[in-house]
Amino acid sequence: MSDMDTIKQKIAYHPLLLGLIALAAGAMLVFGDAATRDAIAERNAEDLRASLKQVVAEHEHDNNLLNDTVVLHAPLEFSDSEAGITFYRARLNGEVVAAAFQVVGMGYSGAINIIMSVRSDGSIMGVRVISHAETPGLGDKIEAAKDDWINHFSGLSLANRNRQQWAVKKDGGVFDQFSGATITPRAVVRAVHNGLQYFNEHSAEILDPAIPEQEVKHG
Amino acid sequence: MADYKTIMRDGIWDNNVVMSQMLALCPLLAVTSTATNGLGMGLATLAVLLSSNIAVSLLRNIISQEVRIPVFILLIATIVTLVDLFMNAFMHDLHKVLGLFIPLIVTNCMILARAEAFASKQSVSAAAMDGLMMGLGFLLVLVVLGGMREIIGSGTLFANAALLLGDGFSFLDTTLLHEYRGFLLMVLPSGGFLALGFLLAGKSWLDHRKADQAAAKAEADRIAAINAMDEDEMAGGGAA
Numbered sequence: 001m002s003d004m005d006t007i008k009q010k011i012a013y014h015p016l017l018l019g020l021i022a023l024a025a026g027a028m029l030v031f032g033d034a035a036t037r038d039a040i041a042e043r044n045a046e047d048l049r050a051s052l053k054q055v056v057a058e059h060e061h062d063n064n065l066l067n068d069t070v071v072l073h074a075p076l077e078f079s080d081s082e083a084g085i086t087f088y089r090a091r092l093n094g095e096v097v098a099a100a101f102q103v104v105g106m107g108y109s110g111a112i113n114i115i116m117s118v119r120s121d122g123s124i125m126g127v128r129v130i131s132h133a134e135t136p137g138l139g140d141k142i143e144a145a146k147d148d149w150i151n152h153f154s155g156l157s158l159a160n161r162n163r164q165q166w167a168v169k170k171d172g173g174v175f176d177q178f179s180g181a182t183i184t185p186r187a188v189v190r191a192v193h194n195g196l197q198y199f200n201e202h203s204a205e206i207l208d209p210a211i212p213e214q215e216v217k218h219g
Numbered sequence: 220m221a222d223y224k225t226i227m228r229d230g231i232w233d234n235n236v237v238m239s240q241m242l243a244l245c246p247l248l249a250v251t252s253t254a255t256n257g258l259g260m261g262l263a264t265l266a267v268l269l270s271s272n273i274a275v276s277l278l279r280n281i282i283s284q285e286v287r288i289p290v291f292i293l294l295i296a297t298i299v300t301l302v303d304l305f306m307n308a309f310m311h312d313l314h315k316v317l318g319l320f321i322p323l324i325v326t327n328c329m330i331l332a333r334a335e336a337f338a339s340k341q342s343v344s345a346a347a348m349d350g351l352m353m354g355l356g357f358l359l360v361l362v363v364l365g366g367m368r369e370i371i372g373s374g375t376l377f378a379n380a381a382l383l384l385g386d387g388f389s390f391l392d393t394t395l396l397h398e399y400r401g402f403l404l405m406v407l408p409s410g411g412f413l414a415l416g417f418l419l420a421g422k423s424w425l426d427h428r429k430a431d432q433a434a435a436k437a438e439a440d441r442i443a444a445i446n447a448m449d450e451d452e453m454a455g456g457g458a459a
Contacts, residue, residue, distance in 0.1 A: 004280065013283055014283055018286050018290060025294065025296075025297040028301065029300055029301070032300065032301040032304050033304060035304075035305075035308075040307050043307065043308065043311040136406055
């Protein structure tokens with residue numbers, strides 16, 4: 001033991017020890033990453049598929065949405081357009097019938113992540129909130145599980161509701177606000193409206209049937 | 220050598236991480252809005268604490284005094300990252316709920332504290348026992364606190380338990396109060412402070428009661444001893 005103690009006193013011992021431990025730790029992490037990488041990618045793809053399924057029903061399409069994407073970089077409010085806004089396209093018999101994409105609203109306590117799908121004619125197919133941090137019991141009525149409110153978007157478009165009508169009732173629009181929470185529904189309406197405008201401006205690119213389906217991209 | 224019974228008592232009650240040492244309060248208050256979340260966080264922390272205690276104890280003879288803290292932190296960070304990766308891969312739904320707090324286990328002072336104060340000086344088996352018991356103590360507090368907040372806040376207990384433990388455990392998922400509208404305060408962080416306050420008061424009360432009882436018993440023993448002595452003297456006196 002006294003031998004060990006003298007070795008430990010050597011100045012070179014400390015960096016060597018630290019280096020060896022760091023090497024071992026690095027090796028462990030490499031193994032851990034290799035063991036879990038595929039499973040994690042698979043879980044994330046499942047998550048995406050599950051949220052896409054909420055806004056594009058099974059019978060509406062016959063392709064794999066995850067493999068048929070268009071990425072646009074034009075700016076959209078609160079979205080990371082540098083990374084790109086991904087449109088997942090639904091096809092029926094080769095025809096692009098709808099596209100689903102994510103929009104972000106700024107609610108009472110931060111970002112509200114919303115997924116919405118728009119038909120090729122510019123009307124909304126479905127809207128769902130994926131994640132949010134709004135006040136439980138007040139702002140969380142935007143969740144489909146808690147309230148029917150979010151379903152009122154279906155079928156609306158820029159054509160059948162004008163600019164003023166795309167707002168909560170308090171602001172002169174057509175959407176209900178919740179008692180005790182106006183900021184949350186206002187943020188959702190605004191985000192969906194922005195998304196719809198974005199879709200209309202870029203619909204030629206988004207719906208372009210010439211862009212082919214890719215091979216597995218997420219997985 | 221270390222006495223396992225003492226380690227067990229220390230970990231779960233006498234020296235409980237939360238209730239006696241007042242450590243690890245940040246993750247505690249952040250995740251305990253339901254009992255299931257508490258259980259998940261407790262299990263993750265338990266796994267990290269157990270592995271880090273074992274690793275530190277195994278390496279205790281080669282770790283030099285001067286660089287011990289960076290070595291401990293490196294070991295703990297590696298273990299936490301591995302737990303994070305494996306939870307993301309195999310308990311994905313729970314990871315979505317707890318995800319933010321798993322990397323923060325690195326900064327959970329209780330893990331470094333056990334490595335420094337216990338594992339680096341004890342045998343592997345004692346360190347493992349200590350990690351297990353301290354982790355269990357932490358887990359119990361998390362589950363009890365989560366349960367309190369969940370019952371009062373939303374009227375359920377172990378909601379979504381199947382996410383954590385698999386479908387076999389969905390029977391744990393109970394709704395205690397039907398048509399209950401919820402008590403928002405308990406779900407919000409401030410409710411966590413309140414519930415923790417009551418929990419600490421409860422433990423303190425129990426400990427004081429035990430101490431009082433022990434004192435009363437000692438007093439009674441003393442009086443009994445004096446009485447016995449008196450009787451002896453009287454008996455002796457009678458004989459004389």
